[in-house]
Amino acid sequence: MARVTRFPDDLVERMPGGDAITLIVLDGVGGLPHPATGLTELESARTPNLDAMAVESSLGMQVPIAPGITPGSGPAHLALFGYDPARYLIGRGVLAALGVGIRLREGDVAARLNLATLDGRGRVTDRRAGRPGNAEGRRLVRRLREGVTAPPGVDLHFQHVMEHRAVMVLRGDGLGAEVSDTDPQRTGVPPRPPGAPDGDAASARTAEAAGRILEQAAEVLAGEPVANGVLARGFAEYRAPPGFARRYGLKAVAVARYPMYRGVARLVGMEAAGIPDSDGEAVELMRAAAGHADFRFFHYKATDSRGEDGDFEGKVGAIEAMDHLLPGLDDGGVVIVTGDHSTPATMAAHSWHAVPLLIRSRRARPTGRRLTENACRRGDLGTIAARHIMSLALAHAGRLAKFGS
Amino acid sequence: MARVTRFPDDLVERMPGGDAITLIVLDGVGGLPHPATGLTELESARTPNLDAMAVESSLGMQVPIAPGITPGSGPAHLALFGYDPARYLIGRGVLAALGVGIRLREGDVAARLNLATLDGRGRVTDRRAGRPGNAEGRRLVRRLREGVTAPPGVDLHFQHVMEHRAVMVLRGDGLGAEVSDTDPQRTGVPPRPPGAPDGDAASARTAEAAGRILEQAAEVLAGEPVANGVLARGFAEYRAPPGFARRYGLKAVAVARYPMYRGVARLVGMEAAGIPDSDGEAVELMRAAAGHADFRFFHYKATDSRGEDGDFEGKVGAIEAMDHLLPGLDDGGVVIVTGDHSTPATMAAHSWHAVPLLIRSRRARPTGRRLTENACRRGDLGTIAARHIMSLALAHAGRLAKFGS
Numbered sequence: 188m189a190r191v192t193r194f195p196d197d198l199v200e201r202m203p204g205g206d207a208i209t210l211i212v213l214d215g216v217g218g219l220p221h222p223a224t225g226l227t228e229l230e231s232a233r234t235p236n237l238d239a240m241a242v243e244s245s246l247g248m249q250v251p252i253a254p255g256i257t258p259g260s261g262p263a264h265l266a267l268f269g270y271d272p273a274r275y276l277i278g279r280g281v282l283a284a285l286g287v288g289i290r291l292r293e294g295d296v297a298a299r300l301n302l303a304t305l306d307g308r309g310r311v312t313d314r315r316a317g318r319p320g321n322a323e324g325r326r327l328v329r330r331l332r333e334g335v336t337a338p339p340g341v342d343l344h345f346q347h348v349m350e351h352r353a354v355m356v357l358r359g360d361g362l363g364a365e366v367s368d369t370d371p372q373r374t375g376v377p378p379r380p381p382g383a384p385d386g387d388a389a390s391a392r393t394a395e396a397a398g399r400i401l402e403q404a405a406e407v408l409a410g411e412p413v414a415n416g417v418l419a420r421g422f423a424e425y426r427a428p429p430g431f432a433r434r435y436g437l438k439a440v441a442v443a444r445y446p447m448y449r450g451v452a453r454l455v456g457m458e459a460a461g462i463p464d465s466d467g468e469a470v471e472l473m474r475a476a477a478g479h480a481d482f483r484f485f486h487y488k489a490t491d492s493r494g495e496d497g498d499f500e501g502k503v504g505a506i507e508a509m510d511h512l513l514p515g516l517d518d519g520g521v522v523i524v525t526g527d528h529s530t531p532a533t534m535a536a537h538s539w540h541a542v543p544l545l546i547r548s549r550r551a552r553p554t555g556r557r558l559t560e561n562a563c564r565r566g567d568l569g570t571i572a573a574r575h576i577m578s579l580a581l582a583h584a585g586r587l588a589k590f591g592s
Numbered sequence: 593m594a595r596v597t598r599f600p601d602d603l604v605e606r607m608p609g610g611d612a613i614t615l616i617v618l619d620g621v622g623g624l625p626h627p628a629t630g631l632t633e634l635e636s637a638r639t640p641n642l643d644a645m646a647v648e649s650s651l652g653m654q655v656p657i658a659p660g661i662t663p664g665s666g667p668a669h670l671a672l673f674g675y676d677p678a679r680y681l682i683g684r685g686v687l688a689a690l691g692v693g694i695r696l697r698e699g700d701v702a703a704r705l706n707l708a709t710l711d712g713r714g715r716v717t718d719r720r721a722g723r724p725g726n727a728e729g730r731r732l733v734r735r736l737r738e739g740v741t742a743p744p745g746v747d748l749h750f751q752h753v754m755e756h757r758a759v760m761v762l763r764g765d766g767l768g769a770e771v772s773d774t775d776p777q778r779t780g781v782p783p784r785p786p787g788a789p790d791g792d793a794a795s796a797r798t799a800e801a802a803g804r805i806l807e808q809a810a811e812v813l814a815g816e817p818v819a820n821g822v823l824a825r826g827f828a829e830y831r832a833p834p835g836f837a838r839r840y841g842l843k844a845v846a847v848a849r850y851p852m853y854r855g856v857a858r859l860v861g862m863e864a865a866g867i868p869d870s871d872g873e874a875v876e877l878m879r880a881a882a883g884h885a886d887f888r889f890f891h892y893k894a895t896d897s898r899g900e901d902g903d904f905e906g907k908v909g910a911i912e913a914m915d916h917l918l919p920g921l922d923d924g925g926v927v928i929v930t931g932d933h934s935t936p937a938t939m940a941a942h943s944w945h946a947v948p949l950l951i952r953s954r955r956a957r958p959t960g961r962r963l964t965e966n967a968c969r970r971g972d973l974g975t976i977a978a979r980h981i982m983s984l985a986l987a988h989a990g991r992l993a994k995f996g997s
Contacts, residue, residue: 199661552624552945552965567946567965569975571659578660582944589942590657591664591677 247568278423430456652973683828835861
């Protein structure tokens with residue numbers, strides 16, 4: 188038995204070797220019954236491949252954060268990756284920066300920027316500047332990069348994300364991230380100056396530096412016809428949690444079409460395998476990763492998008508489309524299928540409801556025939572916290588030693 | 593209402609009086625389905641007495657330590673006894689010493705010893721010295737006792753356990769137990785010197801003392817034809833958790849045929865009622881204990897042994913044999929039947945899978961007809977942590993007061 192590190196909660200050692208693990212996250216897959224049929228989205232979908240997997244799996248329900256807590260995508264994924272989301276609070280700015288591939292250092296402060304439209308008296312008229320295309324967005328961010336000078340002692344970096352979205356990273360000694368948003372979250376009022384109302388001295392210095400930077404940015408863009416302003420929000424400091432390699436002894440690869448999910452994967456030390464343009468390409472990247480990674484994370488977004496649209500049938504269709512992809516993702520090792528949270532189409536929003544969970548392995552204790560809320564509620568795993576899924580996955584993969592003698 | 597102590601987590605007071613509690617542990621009883629029948633060991637067994645008890649019981653599933661964590665017997669039993677197994681980490685040496693009845697004091701350091709065979713160049717050729725009989729084992733340990741002198745400031749005690757197994761206890765001021773095993777866990781290499789690689793100064797001193805003791809032991813046994821060496825492992829310091837009498841107000845008796853289980857029972861202040869040679873004798877000891885103890889722990893080993901052998905039918909038979917003993921153990925009070933963990937015959941090893949749990953009392957909320965994984969999964973108790981079983985048992989016995997007014 189190789190002593191590597193102890194996991195979790197310092198209880199057990201890991202075993203060398205073991206099966207590979209594939210984690211398939213159907214974003215927002217948990218649902219509520221349709222008023223007309225009494226069936227949830229998962230119950231309404233035709234999913235022959237998931238059904239075949241379910242009969243060989245341990246089933247259960249998982250609570251992303253805690254009862255009644257509706258998670259954002261960042262903490263929900265951290266929990267799926269086995270980290271206590273209440274301990275590792277990761278701000279939006281950091282996730283955005285990691286998502287576009289910026290290599291953050293401990294202590295860096297990042298914020299999300301929106302290119303915005305202001306009127307002649309400096310009031311916000313469009314928080315997204317008419318959603319510029321990517322080429323236009325990149326041009327505007329290039330202007331910021333060329334025209335804005337960092338305050339003394341601060342290294343500054345702007346990077347375009349997508350459409351009107353960009354990210355700003357401040358690097359320097361003694362920065363803090365208790366900095367308030369400049370985005371007023373509505374139109375008809377001017378951007379707010381960044382402040383540190385409850386913050387420490389480091390955050391106050393950072394707010395002052397950010398204020399100087401954003402003033403210059405406004406000056407640089409003032410003559411633009413549409414995107415003549417910048418709004419900042421989600422100031423966050425980068426503190427890396429222990430990565431997958433050290434914590435679990437796993438070489439981990441992430442395949443996600445959206446930057447944010449690549450960001451949260453990079454945060455825990457996963458390698459992001461390319462930027463897939465289609466689900467088919469994403470599956471190909473997963474198959475390629477199987478050769479050199481023993482943990483593969485696959486993120487599927489459409490279930491959440493249709494749920495947020497309030498499009499019940501669309502979400503059912505997204506589940507069925509995912510079912511077609513499933514055989515291409517199954518390499519015979521341990522497979523986990525779950526969501527990061529529920530996004531019931533009847534609510535058109537993320538929710539706190541528990542999420543169906545399936546762990547397929549040769550060490551499973553099968554109890555049901557489908558990955559649905561009703562079948563999983565009766566499953567062998569019971570209702571568990573999402574952050575315990577990784578220990579179960581490692582156990583099912585034969586990767587954990589015994590606790591005590 | 594008598595204020596005695598508060599339990600659990602300082603929430604409620606205990607009530608005077610109440611029913612007696614019998615805890616029957618079928619070691620490793622949880623299982624996985626047989627590939628040919630789809631039935632687990634419990635589902636395959638004919639258990640008329642357990643079935644009759646189940647219809648009068650609250651049923652549930654219990655997780656020994658945490659999701660995905662496979663327990664050894666020590667922490668699994670501590671959890672059944674209501675102690676957080678992550679807080680009370682009890683090493684193998686301490687359990688072995690308590691198992692053979694050594695009265696440890698706080699701060700004592702104990703280690704398990706194996707009598708072993710070394711070749712002419714000091715390399716281990718048999719880690720168990722051909723499994724000597726008990727008389728031979730006792731003779732060899734007597735030689736150690738007579739021939740080895742403790743280093744200054746240390747009281748030393750050797751005791752035989754069973755066959756090739758012995759235990760060594762060091763007593764003195766400022767001892768530590770972060771001492772590495774000398775047992776190399778394989779043949780063809782010499783024993784390792786004891787060290788304290790990550791340890792404190794106290795452990796380093798203890799490692800040095802242990803090294804001098806083991807060198808003398810090797811000298812004493814050098815001329816023996818077979819058992820000419822000693823291997824040490826599982827160095828552990830004794831820190832007593834609060835006992836059953838203080839924590840629960842219970843006078844507790846343990847009946848177990850194997851020393852280790854008597855050891856973990858003594859650790860929490862139970863009296864070990866003799867050393868039964870057969871299951872029939874064990875049942876007689878339980879019946880005798882009923883007169884003077886209000887908590888009776890009965891340990892049944894065969895289920896685990898057959899599970900570890902990978903002998904599905906043998907484990908089924910062990911369950912059926914236990915079922916015959918059950919009426920002799922039931923005195924009409926609260927009866928708990930469960931396992932310390934699962935040992936699926938299909939895995940031939942301990943596992944992390946949840947364990948069926950039955951609490952029979954006149955305050956039960958019955959839901960099913962059998963003590964099986966499937967019936968208990970649907971039971972009233974849900975899926976709980978093993979360390980909550982004791983509060984449920986005390987409640988069912990009418991021994992806990994109300995929390996708040």
